[in-house]
Amino acid sequence: MLSPRQELLLRKVVESYTETGLPVGSKTLAADPEIEAGPSTIRNELSMLEENGLLAHPHTSAGRVPTDAGHRWYVDQLSGGTLVPAGERPLGLQLIRREVDEAMRVTSETLSQVTNLLAIVSAPPIDTAVIRHVEVLLLQPQVLMVVVITSTGGVTKRVFTFDRPVDSGLASWAGQFLDERLTGVGLGARMLHLRLADTSLTPNERTFLEQLTPIFTELVETSEDTLYVDGTARLIGEHRVQDLAQINELMHMLERRATLLGLLRAALQEPDVLVRIGSENQAPALQSLAVVGAGYGLPTRKLGTVSVIGPVRMDYPRAIRSVREAAHELSRFIEDVYGS
Numbered sequence: 001m002l003s004p005r006q007e008l009l010l011r012k013v014v015e016s017y018t019e020t021g022l023p024v025g026s027k028t029l030a031a032d033p034e035i036e037a038g039p040s041t042i043r044n045e046l047s048m049l050e051e052n053g054l055l056a057h058p059h060t061s062a063g064r065v066p067t068d069a070g071h072r073w074y075v076d077q078l079s080g081g082t083l084v085p086a087g088e089r090p091l092g093l094q095l096i097r098r099e100v101d102e103a104m105r106v107t108s109e110t111l112s113q114v115t116n117l118l119a120i121v122s123a124p125p126i127d128t129a130v131i132r133h134v135e136v137l138l139l140q141p142q143v144l145m146v147v148v149i150t151s152t153g154g155v156t157k158r159v160f161t162f163d164r165p166v167d168s169g170l171a172s173w174a175g176q177f178l179d180e181r182l183t184g185v186g187l188g189a190r191m192l193h194l195r196l197a198d199t200s201l202t203p204n205e206r207t208f209l210e211q212l213t214p215i216f217t218e219l220v221e222t223s224e225d226t227l228y229v230d231g232t233a234r235l236i237g238e239h240r241v242q243d244l245a246q247i248n249e250l251m252h253m254l255e256r257r258a259t260l261l262g263l264l265r266a267a268l269q270e271p272d273v274l275v276r277i278g279s280e281n282q283a284p285a286l287q288s289l290a291v292v293g294a295g296y297g298l299p300t301r302k303l304g305t306v307s308v309i310g311p312v313r314m315d316y317p318r319a320i321r322s323v324r325e326a327a328h329e330l331s332r333f334i335e336d337v338y339g340s
Contacts (some may be wrong), residue, residue, distance in 0.1 A: 075316050118231045129187050138166060181218070306327045
């Protein structure tokens, strides 16, 4: 338990270090009108905070810097409402009437610009999409194309080539049948196959449909989770990440999609915003960085994540507020898309 004075001093050290990146000394703190204590008293309190592992004392300076534990205390005070961050302008996301991929891209770009951090948005898995329209087009006597449009705005096309000319009437019937039976069905739903099972179909019709249905199963099987990343240059520039080995680790992690997705999925389990600071991150590439993330999606299921990655010395109030707002706006957008 910290005394009120220690809490005030720790908060001041975190906020000053976040703003300047420089160790904070007792003389600087004594000049703060909010702190009613002299330099000697402040030095004693800082020593106590250092003994508790909340501050560190760089050998090159008489000042202190917050440790990962010190930053964690600060974030916990934010989350608990003890510290009330100053209001800032909202993200101003305008996602109405956008395609899903564009909405994800705009969100990552806006979030990176507002926070000056690396922003990552994971798109909803394709197996959560609902089929909105199916069309079968006869391109040539032996060649036809199946077009599938999903609730996320995605359009998938596949061309089928047959050994003999396709009956135009059969192709037209297949388009109407598939559109009628599959509209509103989720791509990942077992109901998809049941919808195509119809005992009234002729053997010729059933065989023809069986040749076309792989487009629906392969669409899910071959899909990969999509990540939208923006602000890499912001993170490694301005000497914010100075260790070359760490930069290489981070770049490799961004390339290894599965590793990064596994990390971000932790945010799906959180009721609000997830914050992982420095050594709290298991991934070596993030040991000296901080991650702020949140899930977004439908009321009954989170479908993706919004997150920012930056130095431990980040502006946590802004990062937390921005990530929370981005997740909220994406949830509103997704509810509209999936419910339309």
